Amino acid sequence: MENQRKPKWSRDDMARAIRRNEFIPFFQPKIDLVTGTASCVEILARWIHPDLGILPPGQFMSLIEQAGLIDEFTDSVFRQSLLSARNNKLMDGVGMAMNFSSATLQHPRFASRICSVVDEHGIPFDRITIEVTETSFPENFSSVLASLSILRDRGFRISIDDFGTGYSSLKLLSKLPFTELKIDRIFIAGIAEDGKLTGILETIVQLARKMHLSTVAEGIETKKQLDFVLSLGCNIGQGFYFSAAMRNIDAAMRNVERRKVRNEALQIAA
Numbered sequence: 001m002e003n004q005r006k007p008k009w010s011r012d013d014m015a016r017a018i019r020r021n022e023f024i025p026f027f028q029p030k031i032d033l034v035t036g037t038a039s040c041v042e043i044l045a046r047w048i049h050p051d052l053g054i055l056p057p058g059q060f061m062s063l064i065e066q067a068g069l070i071d072e073f074t075d076s077v078f079r080q081s082l083l084s085a086r087n088n089k090l091m092d093g094v095g096m097a098m099n100f101s102s103a104t105l106q107h108p109r110f111a112s113r114i115c116s117v118v119d120e121h122g123i124p125f126d127r128i129t130i131e132v133t134e135t136s137f138p139e140n141f142s143s144v145l146a147s148l149s150i151l152r153d154r155g156f157r158i159s160i161d162d163f164g165t166g167y168s169s170l171k172l173l174s175k176l177p178f179t180e181l182k183i184d185r186i187f188i189a190g191i192a193e194d195g196k197l198t199g200i201l202e203t204i205v206q207l208a209r210k211m212h213l214s215t216v217a218e219g220i221e222t223k224k225q226l227d228f229v230l231s232l233g234c235n236i237g238q239g240f241y242f243s244a245a246m247r248n249i250d251a252a253m254r255n256v257e258r259r260k261v262r263n264e265a266l267q268i269a270a
Helices: 011-019 061-066 070-085 110-120 142-154 169-175 185-189 196-210 223-232 249-269
Strands: 023-032 038-049 053-055 095-099 128-133 157-163 180-183 214-217
Touching: 011 070, 023 070, 023 249, 038 070, 038 249, 061 070, 070 095, 070 110, 095 157, 110 128, 110 142, 128 142, 142 157, 180 185, 180 196, 185 196, 185 223, 196 214, 196 223, 214 223
Parallel strands: 038 095, 095 128, 128 157, 157 180, 180 214
Antiparallel strands: 023 038, 038 053
């Protein structure tokens, strides 16, 4: 039913929205679970539609891909994000992460183009994380491997997103130069209802540790979930517990600081 209600836009509508910068970045912090501070912000696209207001990716991403505009869309949102971070003191030492589609990653000039854009904005390569969703990989991912290998050699970080939701997880981990593993939110959300998930998550974190990968727990919404991922030894957390995705980087970082202060106060009280 939801798909039937979803508005349909033409390719021209989408192209016009890209040119007008109607697709903009929102920012959600990724938190170092040892220090409680933001180590990175993830770039999440939203459509500021002139009539319908703020639209989430589920309303437009598949249409962007079907229209063949994913490269133009990605370039626009990524450039806006880098511009927002440049010369922002709150972003000193804080990285940026963005999910790139496999179609974009397969482009033979993707790596050189990304390096050029990041360099143009004066941001060190090692502060940029390229996130790749596990389920989006093509069967023959040699072109993706080529792009990611070049970027890793240049200092970029590479993250496998939504880990555990596909069937090719272990194959991808063995072939691609990942530095980070993001545990899908469905595992975190289900810890209270399904005891088996605890064993699965413990195994994932142990695997990541043995492969020298950072682990990110997505979808943390409660103190109980935070305590659980801490007990597992996850390095980084992300979710509404710390901050929703915000249009302004400064607002997202203030949310993190407020949460850190509250948590410290609770520890003192305990």
